[in-house]
Amino acid sequence: MCKGTIYFLIFPIMNEICRFMKDVEVGLLLTFALEIINIKKMMINKDLYQFTQSLDFMKFTLHQYLLDCSEPMLIATGTTQQAETIIPEIKNILGDRLLSSILVSHMESDECGGIFRIHELWPEAVVVCSEMTGRELYGFGYTGKIKTVKGGEILKGTDYELEAIDYPSEVHLQNGCLFFERKRGILYSADLMLSFGMAAGKVIEKNWEQAVGEIGIERIPNEVFLHEMKKRLLAIHPRFVAVGHGYCLKV
Ligand SMILES: [Fe+2]
Numbered sequence: 001m002c003k004g005t006i007y008f009l010i011f012p013i014m015n016e017i018c019r020f021m022k023d024v025e026v027g028l029l030l031t032f033a034l035e036i037i038n039i040k041k042m043m044i045n046k047d048l049y050q051f052t053q054s055l056d057f058m059k060f061t062l063h064q065y066l067l068d069c070s071e072p073m074l075i076a077t078g079t080t081q082q083a084e085t086i087i088p089e090i091k092n093i094l095g096d097r098l099l100s101s102i103l104v105s106h107m108e109s110d111e112c113g114g115i116f117r118i119h120e121l122w123p124e125a126v127v128v129c130s131e132m133t134g135r136e137l138y139g140f141g142y143t144g145k146i147k148t149v150k151g152g153e154i155l156k157g158t159d160y161e162l163e164a165i166d167y168p169s170e171v172h173l174q175n176g177c178l179f180f181e182r183k184r185g186i187l188y189s190a191d192l193m194l195s196f197g198m199a200a201g202k203v204i205e206k207n208w209e210q211a212v213g214e215i216g217i218e219r220i221p222n223e224v225f226l227h228e229m230k231k232r233l234l235a236i237h238p239r240f241v242a243v244g245h246g247y248c249l250k251v
């Protein structure tokens, strides 16, 4: 079957998903319709699995993560289509354990498009997100458990300490969240440290100050907010950055 045929078969479905998720990343979703997902899974850091879908022709990757701690956390669901592809992998890793929480940085298709499907399978999993994202999920009809967090708030479990960091990624540059697991030194940076390249499973070493310094105005197009974001990041000391797209960082 040629790509054109696949495109026309999948377009109506993708269109529905785009309408559902506010049209964000429409181009990305349509690109997915043409590419059909290939997925890679690997343990990229201690207790951290990375799932990657690669758009080879544009050298772009989309990652989700499973933090395999005492209360397993899924970090980003991917789109509905992506979630379907990683669900068997998650089940394999968890065995008879349950998914405990789903960390949602902000309301975009690659962060939480698949959340309804994940909720069907793990209805007790708690979505951890900002108050604004929580309201948006509610608005879209999400009925699962939601724990909203503010910047600086820390959620403690048996073997983790999860700190929320304000991230102006939501509509009109308002509050989304990054997540910093302090015991392992893992920061989930969502779109903030995005890079291109065939980066599935790849990690590069970087000085933290340099990595923060390289975040450009295109990531947060407001100079004041960008400056404040960098200050918040420089106040933490991650050892590993799990990015939403591109190369992870060993710091
Ligand atoms: Fe995003």
Ligand SMILES: [Fe+2]
Residues within 6 Å of the ligand: 108, 110, 111, 190, 191, 244, 245
């Ligand atoms: Fe993203």
